Amino acid sequence: MSVNPQAETMGFQTEVNQLLKLVAENLYSNKEVFLRELISNASDAADKLRYQALGDDALYEGDSDLQVRLSFDKDKKTITIADNGIGMTRQDAIDHLGTIAKSGTQAFTQMLQSDANDKKDQHKSELIGQFGVGFYSAFVVSDKVEVNSRRAGMQPNEGVKWVSGGDGQFTVSNIDKAERGTEIILHLKENAEDFLNDHRLREMVRQYSDHITVPVMMEKQPEPKTSAEEKEAEKEEKKSDKPEWERVNQANALWTMPKKDITDEQYQDLYKHITHDYRNALAWSHNRVEGNLEYTSLLYIPENAPFDLWNREGLRGLKLYVKRVFIMDDAEHFMPMYLRFVKGIIDTNDLPLNVSRELLQSNSVINKIKSASVKKILGLLEKMAKDNPEKYKTFWNAFGQVLKEGPAEDFSNKEQIAKLLRFSSTHPDDAEQSVSLGDYISRMKDKQDKIYYLIADNYTAAQNSPLLEVYRQKGVEVLLMSDRVDEWLMGHLSDFDGKQLVSIAKGDFDLDDDKDDEAKQEEKKQQEDEFGSLLKQMKDYFGERVSEVRLTSRLTDSPACVVFGNDEMSGHLQRLMQQAGQEVQKPKPILELNPKHALVLRVQSETDDARLGQWADLLLGQSLLAEGETLENPAKYVKDMNALLLEIGK
Numbered sequence: 001m002s003v004n005p006q007a008e009t010m011g012f013q014t015e016v017n018q019l020l021k022l023v024a025e026n027l028y029s030n031k032e033v034f035l036r037e038l039i040s041n042a043s044d045a046a047d048k049l050r051y052q053a054l055g056d057d058a059l060y061e062g063d064s065d066l067q068v069r070l071s072f073d074k075d076k077k078t079i080t081i082a083d084n085g086i087g088m089t090r091q092d093a094i095d096h097l098g099t100i101a102k103s104g105t106q107a108f109t110q111m112l113q114s115d116a117n118d119k120k121d122q123h124k125s126e127l128i129g130q131f132g133v134g135f136y137s138a139f140v141v142s143d144k145v146e147v148n149s150r151r152a153g154m155q156p157n158e159g160v161k162w163v164s165g166g167d168g169q170f171t172v173s174n175i176d177k178a179e180r181g182t183e184i185i186l187h188l189k190e191n192a193e194d195f196l197n198d199h200r201l202r203e204m205v206r207q208y209s210d211h212i213t214v215p216v217m218m219e220k221q222p223e224p225k226t227s228a229e230e231k232e233a234e235k236e237e238k239k240s241d242k243p244e245w246e247r248v249n250q251a252n253a254l255w256t257m258p259k260k261d262i263t264d265e266q267y268q269d270l271y272k273h274i275t276h277d278y279r280n281a282l283a284w285s286h287n288r289v290e291g292n293l294e295y296t297s298l299l300y301i302p303e304n305a306p307f308d309l310w311n312r313e314g315l316r317g318l319k320l321y322v323k324r325v326f327i328m329d330d331a332e333h334f335m336p337m338y339l340r341f342v343k344g345i346i347d348t349n350d351l352p353l354n355v356s357r358e359l360l361q362s363n364s365v366i367n368k369i370k371s372a373s374v375k376k377i378l379g380l381l382e383k384m385a386k387d388n389p390e391k392y393k394t395f396w397n398a399f400g401q402v403l404k405e406g407p408a409e410d411f412s413n414k415e416q417i418a419k420l421l422r423f424s425s426t427h428p429d430d431a432e433q434s435v436s437l438g439d440y441i442s443r444m445k446d447k448q449d450k451i452y453y454l455i456a457d458n459y460t461a462a463q464n465s466p467l468l469e470v471y472r473q474k475g476v477e478v479l480l481m482s483d484r485v486d487e488w489l490m491g492h493l494s495d496f497d498g499k500q501l502v503s504i505a506k507g508d509f510d511l512d513d514d515k516d517d518e519a520k521q522e523e524k525k526q527q528e529d530e531f532g533s534l535l536k537q538m539k540d541y542f543g544e545r546v547s548e549v550r551l552t553s554r555l556t557d558s559p560a561c562v563v564f565g566n567d568e569m570s571g572h573l574q575r576l577m578q579q580a581g582q583e584v585q586k587p588k589p590i591l592e593l594n595p596k597h598a599l600v601l602r603v604q605s606e607t608d609d610a611r612l613g614q615w616a617d618l619l620l621g622q623s624l625l626a627e628g629e630t631l632e633n634p635a636k637y638v639k640d641m642n643a644l645l646l647e648i649g650k
Contacts, residue, residue, distance in 0.1 A: 007173035012098055012164075031192065034141050035070075035201070036208035037134035038081045038184055040325045042068040043214045045085025045182060049152055052086065059086075059152040061180055067215045069245065070205065074196045077188050083214075084181035088149040090160040090172060097135060097147065097162050098170055138184065139166040141192035148175060149182040202248050208326045211253035217245040253324045255298040255345055259286050271300045274319055275343050279303050282395055283384055284344070285376045293365065295348035297373050301380065302341060305398045309341065316340040321347035333360040334370050335377075338405040338417075341398075342377055378416050385420060385436075396422050396433065404485045408492035418496050421489075424459060424480040426468060432459060435479065437496045445476055450502045450510070453479035455486050457575070457628040466558035466626055467504050473556050476511060478504060487573045505627075507566040509554040527551055527595045534604050535593075538616045544588065546620070552592035559597040560619040562589035562627050575628065589627075591620055611647070614640040 046066040053059045069082045088096065138145045143165055150159040159177030164170035188195060195201065198221060205216050220243070254262060254270050271281040281300040288296045299318070308314045317332035317340075324347060335342050350365045360366050385392040396403075406417035418437055425435045427443065440451055452471065456462035462480040471478050481490070494501060502510070531551055539549045547565070555561060568587040593600050603615040621637045631637050 007171060009169055009171045010094065010098060011169050031140050032204050032208070034137040034186075035081075035204050036326065037137040039068055039070070039205070039209045039212070039216060041134055042081060042083035042085060042182065043209075043212045043325070045083050045087065046214045047085075049084075049086040049180075052152075056153070059180075061152065067217050069217045070201060070248070071219060071243075072196050072198070072201065077193055077196065079186045079188065079195060079201075080183060081186075082181065082183040084179060085152075087151040087154075087180045087182055088147075088160060089151045089154065089158070090174065092151065093147065093149060093160045093162040093172055097164075138186055141188055141195060142166075142186040143189050144187035146185040146187070147182060148177060148185070150177040150180050152180040154180075205248045210249045210326065211251075211255075211321065212249065212324045213251055213253070215247045215251040216249045218248050220244040220246040253321075253347065255286065255296050255347060256324065262286075267298075270298070271343070274345065275300070275302070277302060277304075281343075282391060283380055285380045287376060289372065293348070293350055293368055295346060295350065295369055297344065297346050297369070297376065299342055299344035299373060299377055299380075301377070301395060301399075302343060303394060303398065305341065309399075309402065312337060312340075318343065319345045320351075321345060322351050323347075323349055327351075328357070331357075331360065333357075333363075333366050334373055336370075336374060336406075336409055338402055338409050339374065339377055341402060346373070374410070374413060378413060378420070381420050382416070393434070400433065401483050401485050404483065404489045408488060414493070415496070418493060423453070424462070424482075426463075426472060426478045426480065440477060440479065441497055441499060443477055444499075445474075448476065449499060451479065451496065451499050452476065452502055452504050452511075453481055453490065454504050455481045455490065458482045461628050464626075465505075466555055466561045466623075467563070469556040469558060470509075470511065470554045471504065474511065504554075506564050506568070509552055511554070524551075524553075531593070531595055531604060537612060538591070541613050541616050542591070542620065546591050547588040548590045550590065550592055551595050554592065555594035555597070558594060558626070559599040560591060560593050560623045562591055562620070562623040562629075564589055589624070591623060593619070611644075614644055618644060 046068070049059060050066065053064070063084065066084060070080070071082075072079045145164055145166070147162040148159065149162075150156070156178050157174070157176050159175040161173045161175045162170060163172075198218070202218060205218075209216055254266060267284055267286075268280045271284070272278065280303065282303040284298065284300045286296075286298045315330040315332075316335070316337075317330040318334045319329055320327040320331035320334070331346070332340075334346050346369060348365065348369065351363075381392070381395065384395065400422060403417065403420060407414045410417065421437060422433045423435050423437075424430060424432045425440065427435060437451065444451075454462050454465055454467060456465060459480065459482045462482050468478055490501065490503070528551060535549045535551070539546070542549065546562075552561070564587055574586055595601075599619070603612065603619070606612045606615060617637065617640055621631055621641075624631060
């Protein structure tokens with residue numbers, strides 16, 4: 001409906017009416033985002049003027065100092081965001097603020113209402129980022145919005161005023177405006193008046209718009225006065241003097257600068273700023289990519305683990321910027337879970353400003369940036385391990401167990417991750433968790449074609465396991481693992497550099513180098529014949545408690561041990577699952593006897609069936625204890641052991 005030639009009241013485009021509600025309820029649940037959106041639009045207006053002025057310098061109207069000014073008035077309960085960018089004509093205001101200047105607007109609104117996992121999400125995210133939609137975030141905090149604007153190069157009397165209460169209509173009228181650009185005045189809702197605070201607005205600018213290239217200015221706050229007279233004088237000065245403005249944001253994105261122009265101190269200062277970590281970063285990688293994709297990454301590796309490192313549901317990820325505008329903290333889509341300790345910034349030109357977490361989940365741009373960023377981090381760690389082992393040791397002590405999750409989660413980079421893993425081992429020069437798989441292979445015995453490892457409940461248990469005896473005797477190195485994640489790791493890391501990784505606690509003993517020695521083979525056959533009756537008696541006695549009783553050559557000092565079948569769950573994994581509250585159908589162990597041990601020879605000569613049962617329980621019990629198992633009936637075990645000790649003492 002037209003009021004007069006200069007003022008018109010018009011209805012919003014139907015889709016805009018629907019959009020206002022959707023924006024408030026869905027896209028802008030965080031009220032602070034209104035400031036990011038409006039400053040971003042102001043920055044865009046400055047960029048457009050800068051570009052157009054390349055062909056027509058007169059558009060600057062003698063003022064090429066582009067900036068955004070942010071102010072507030074507590075009495076009027078308003079916040080004002082003003083820029084001296086390209087500005088709008090009357091028709092621009094109608095087109096951009098009253099309609100969605102995009103074909104297929106009905107489809108656009110339907111997509112906004114659709115499920116977040118809809119296949120159209122990529123197109124939806126692109127539309128959300130178009131100019132105009134971000135403007136409507138103003139109505140999240142305002143019950144009335146005024147826009148005063150004049151396009152650069154036009155006459156002062158060709159300004160336009162646009163006003164709306166977000167109630168389905170808006171009014172446009174002509175005004176005189178001496179300065180080019182756009183001024184947005186937000187009349188705040190009662191529940192948004194807490195934004196009328198200088199400190200809070202400054203913090204919001206630093207959080208959301210710190211690194212856009214256009215300076216965001218606010219009035220410089222006077223120093224507090226100490227007397228009533230000074231305060232009165234301050235009031236008089238304020239009435240007569242123009243406000244003094246100061247820049248709030250950096251207006252210079254560090255990560256966009258050439259690496260050669262950035263000092264280590266500046267890198268560390270930025271790290272502390274974005275992480276709130278008082279310590280320096282251990283290392284960082286700064287990269288700019290141009291081509292099919294345009295983005296910059298600045299990725300940091302911290303020195304110490306955060307307190308919530310093991311909370312896989314906690315906040316993690318990188319800071320995401322689009323065209324130097326802050327979008328979100330903790331954008332977890334750029335790093336896999338096993339690199340959740342990585343901090344830093346991704347700044348891309350290939351995403352819309354209003355991209356949401358849901359839209360990041362299945363985005364080809366994100367996947368490509370993620371893949372490249374992961375390789376950068378793994379390369380950085382590989383270089384650190386090679387050039388600075390002490391620094392890598394610091395990293396490993398803080399994040400090694402998290403990195404061990406990698407082979408299971410990232411098949412494409414499994415080999416590179418495996419190179420970075422560190423373990424303890426039986427090698428005499430080993431410091432705990434300092435041996436790489438590459439180190440192990442370089443020390444392998446002639447004709448050895450497997451990498452041997454043992455997983456136990458703790459390092460001491462692994463180091464003293466009877467299963468290591470013959471390996472030590474033959475000088476074959478065994479990796480010792482005791483981290484909770486090691487079972488998970490070895491379930492997905494079956495080989496490295498063409499060598500199979502084999503648990504010495506499972507399957508048959510395969511380090512037997514006497515296969516071609518006829519004398520040794522004959523000795524084994526004699527032992528099997530000699531102990532055949534004992535093995536059968538013991539198996540009959542145990543029944544379902546064990547799957548097999550057999551002789552072994554893997555022991556040198558111990559009388560017996562337990563192992564599990566190749567396809568069976570190890571005892572260590574059983575215990576981990578039980579501790580996690582999971583019901584486990586326990587596999588039956590294999591009891592192996594050392595035919596050369598005096599205790600086994602003593603049992604072999606036993607003629608009393610009851611006492612033989614006691615000896616059998618003793619051998620099985622001590623083998624289970626050495627493996628880390630808890631006995632079902634420890635009191636009976638102690639009673640039988642005491643009885644046998646007394647019998648031997650007679």
